[in-house]
Amino acid sequence: MEEMPETSAQMQGLTTSQEGVGRVAKLQPVSHFYIQGGNQAGDFTQVANQSFGPVDENQFRTTATVSFSGSKDIYALCMGTVFLQPQTGDTSKINLVLKPFKQPVNGLNIKYIVYRGLEKSDFVTTDGKVAGSETSGTGFVKYVWAQYNKFYNAENGETAPEFKASFLGYPHTTEEVQLQEGTHLMGQYFFKIASVDETTSEEDPATAYDLPIIPRGMHLGTAAGNIGVDIVLNDGDYIIENDTLPFQLDLTYARASFFSIDISNEADAFMKKRLKEVATKFIDIAAFYGLHANGTGKLYVDEVETPLTTKEEIALRLQNFHTKNNFYLYIQANRQRSYNFYGNYTHSAENDNTIKIGTNEDNLSETSFGTSDWPIHIINQAQDPATENNTVTFQLTTDNYDGAALFVQVGELASPHEENFVRNTNLLQELSTDPTVEVDTNYTKALQLTTPSIGADTIAGFSQCIYEGKQLTAVDAINSEEEYILKDIDDVFGLLDAKNVFIGDDQQLPKIVDETLQIINFPNNSESNDIGAIRYQKIEDKIQINESEILERVTYETLVFNIKTTNNSYSTGSSSHIDTTSTDTHRFSNHDNNFYQLALPYYLKPQLFTDGNQTITGLFLEIIDGGMPSKKILGISKDENNRLKQVITDNDLSQCKIIFKKNDDFYENEIKKYNLHIIAEGTSSSNQIFNPLEDIVVYSIDNFVFVSAEYSKYKIFETNELRIDFTL
Structure with a gap:
């Protein structure tokens, strides 16, 4: 399916707080559902150990896998650049990395979408050429063949050379395999500057590839039995020299059939904390699609020209995910680390809790931020079925310094704010003049986020907040x-x-x-x-x-x-x-x-x-x-x-x-x-x-x-x- 014309402004449909103060444009996501079907209960299944999120305190699964009978068509979630890689452990499978060229949600910066488990035969022939032709095969191979033929036909009618799969990043020959080391970061393949031999005028084999940009909704290929997807958030396209962190977005990661952050064999306590931070760089695909259910999103499906726009239609597409009702709260605190990474957001010396959280201000529970000791807080709780939207309410610890502030990067604030910034009297509590009323000023005021729901059930979603509520020393x-x-x-x-x-x-x-x-x-x-x-x-x-x-x-x-x-x-x-x-x-x-x-x-x-x-x-x-x-x-x-x-x-x-x-x-x-x-x-x-x-x-x-x-x-x-x- 070709990219459809869309409005250039993705943030429309204003929300307000404080009777018009704090007007914020709603996100207006536009994307394509990645798997064929999904609106019927039997279209695919996902059990707990296939879903995104913490398995236990030592393992966090970044890949959301679904299973199904037979094979299903798989689609490009958004417009982006494609990089093909073999899947480790299964020579019949291929992994496809899509780097967004046009972000599907303005305000949410996605670095990669990794598809794990496409059928290799849809993309690569047994002799290492690109499968299909301009008129046969999947939508993807027809598209890249058409672009390839067009390029060489424009060159004075010369005959096109063999269309090798390596031109799309996939290594086939022994030399090509040796050129791609597992420790190579994916970024160096998306951002390359070609090197040409001055003697032969041929491009260096290490850079002899040209990754195609494809439109949203393109039929990529098929998957048999199951498909896994990672959505990786973008912290920037750079490399840290001599980085000691064991996890990297490298080819080993790109080729895995599924991926989990596993700290069980890490002996160093501080390295464990650093590895757990990696979880905040991923989001659940169910929660990503749940963002479309805010009344302004567009979710395209299969080969249908008209997108889904209502929360009922979008919730139906999510019904088979195990995490369909999960709300994920991400809080980044000082030094771009997760909330309480440094242990500086505990309530007090006598109380090591860091957050009060619940569905509303009347049922807040005091606890430590993070599910299974990972730096993401997951809420899955039925609420009032009479409400149009459900709410997540929380209070964070603070020392009440005058620079304390919170910014909601992704999420819809219902409590008072200034265009998604919360500070001063909107954030900090004051002692009551009534001596019988006790106010715990170690906590902020109650902050409330809304998320679409169907009856009592929250539609999967997430919020990204940046909070600096205590001075750092x-x-x-x-x-x-x-x-x-x-x-x-x-x-x-x-x-x-x-x-x-x-x-x-x-x-x-x-x-x-x-x-x-x-x-x-x-x-x-x-x-x-x-x-x-x-x-x-x-x-x-x-x-x-x-x-x-x-x-x-x-x-x-x-x-x-x-x-x-x-x-x-x-x-x-x-x-x-x-x-x-x-x-x-x-x-x-x-x-x-x-x-x-x-x-x-x-x-x-x-x-x-x-x-x-x-x-x-x-x-x-x-x-x-x-x-x-x-x-x-x-x-x-x-x-x-x-x-x-x-x-x-x-x-x-x-x-x-x-x-x-x-x-x-x-x-x-x-x-x-x-x-x-x-x-x-x-x-x-x-x-x-x-x-x-x-x-x-x-x-x-x-x-x-x-x-x-x-x-x-x-x-x-x-x-x-x-x-x-x-x-x-």
């Missing part, structure tokens, strides 16, 4: 008695030891995006803070100083995903510009400066000042049409960045971010001076601060831009007319 790695309270700019920028997934040469300068959201405050002109949910990117560039000298730099920049701004008639409010970008590369040429520049409407403006005998070029962040910026930027030289990376290598650190320790030996108006340090997890889940051997100093004039003297020494200044002057 860290200790000095050398002097454990020296405790440091993290401020807002601390612990935002990481990716120090991340590598771009693109395969290229030294002239390809990488840009890497961390897709995992964080909450951050931005000052405004109303003597308060705007609040934003941000991603961030790391960009490398080079400045040609003269014919023989080049300055290599690294820029870290926040990217607004969602923001709640405060505007009034007396002052210009913050910019509500939403940033869009993705991991890629840009090319350096020593004949033409192609330094990194901010995307409009932002530009940088210089100001000179002195620190002792040194003249420093500080930078302001400006907006073309005025207003306060909603962006934070850190700029350092590549040499300075490498010194921070060396701290990671020397101390075998994970979850590394940059913190800014104020240097009080410098005073000049409002200009601030900071020393950069690393906050990280060493061999335990405690947060420690590690110092580079040599100080790395940055300055900030406006609390938005933080740059080292070396970074801005040869800065290309951008004016509000966007003229460019290169100043040494």
